[in-house]
Amino acid sequence: MFGVSVFLGDELTIETKNYLQTMKDSGFEGVFTSMHIPEDDASQYVTRVKTLGQWTQELGMQLMVDISGEALNKIGFSFDRPEEMLAIGITGLRMDYHITNQISAKVSRSMTVALNASTITQEDIDELKQYNANFQQMEAWHNYYPRPETGLDKELFIRKNHWLKTLGFNVMAFVPGNEILRGPLFCQLPTLEKQRGVHPLASAIELLNECEVDDVYIGDPTIDDRTKQQFFYYIKKKTLLFSIKEIQGSDYLPVIVGKHQNRWDAARDVIRSADARFRTIPTIEPQHIQERVKGSVTVDNRLYGRYMGEIQVVKHPLPKDEKVTVVAHVIPEDLTLIDWCQEGQLFELQPIQDNERG
Incomplete structure (x- = not known):
């Protein structure tokens, strides 16, 4: 599956909605966003995540939200009431490292849970089993890395993904965008360091063909029109x-x-x-x-x-x-x-x- 990123620190505009429509038409099925909320912006984030959820529901796209327990409480939701999040279009939660395996296991019985692919250990797997996690609804998602020189090494990345695949996880990673980049560094948001500055589609194909990755998301806010067309050709027509x-x-x-x-x-x-x-x-x-x-x-x-x-x-x-x-x-x-x-x-x-x- 292919997906895009939308950042709730920025106002959601008609251009944002049109971009999502274009990407859906190009074969993209998922949206990723983050709910790490500044102290004074909680109300804006609530409104924006509800708007984004409405849009993704209308488009038939999945919405994965990166969340911490504190941020979830700020916007009035709870891990104890996942049905409220599902109702506004949130289809999955990517768990912050402060969230316990017990909570992740509980939520996985109601909705998709994404764990940090880079940091999950066998001990975590054992705990999740102990807490009766629904592994059919658990995925492994890598981070993106805004700072140059901090992205992952390809060899170690493949090794970790191979282990995750043996456990049955769906693996997701990010590739860079090439139009509007996310600040404050504006140095793109790839998972692999070697892909910083590389064509988004070439990066995606490398992840899918060589790195045991199942799903690829664009880390940065947008890709340009020509690249959208190239993704459309690749996804819909199997053509470069x-x-x-x-x-x-x-x-x-x-x-x-x-x-x-x-x-x-x-x-x-x-x-x-x-x-x-x-x-x-x-x-x-x-x-x-x-x-x-x-x-x-x-x-x-x-x-x-x-x-x-x-x-x-x-x-x-x-x-x-x-x-x-x-x-x-x-x-x-x-x-x-x-x-x-x-x-x-x-x-x-x-x-x-x-x-x-x-």
């Missing part, structure tokens, strides 16, 4: 969408634009379009013979004989070849996505103007 910039003076952009599939016998150095051989193409003349950097989109020209018309996206730098015409380049923001175009993966090449970037 690459934005490309044409080389000025190229005659062959129409040849490469559109839908493709990476061959099942995937190459080491390039993404080879399995669809290229089925296209009707003109004679491709040698043009723009240049070094092929990562992200170069090429078409084999007439000097390659029967290979003429083969379309490739370069994965690793390659020397220039008089038989290979360079037509366009994947924009820098999308280069990390290339690493996840694996065997049989559908992808689409879409021209972009500079003013269309997020």
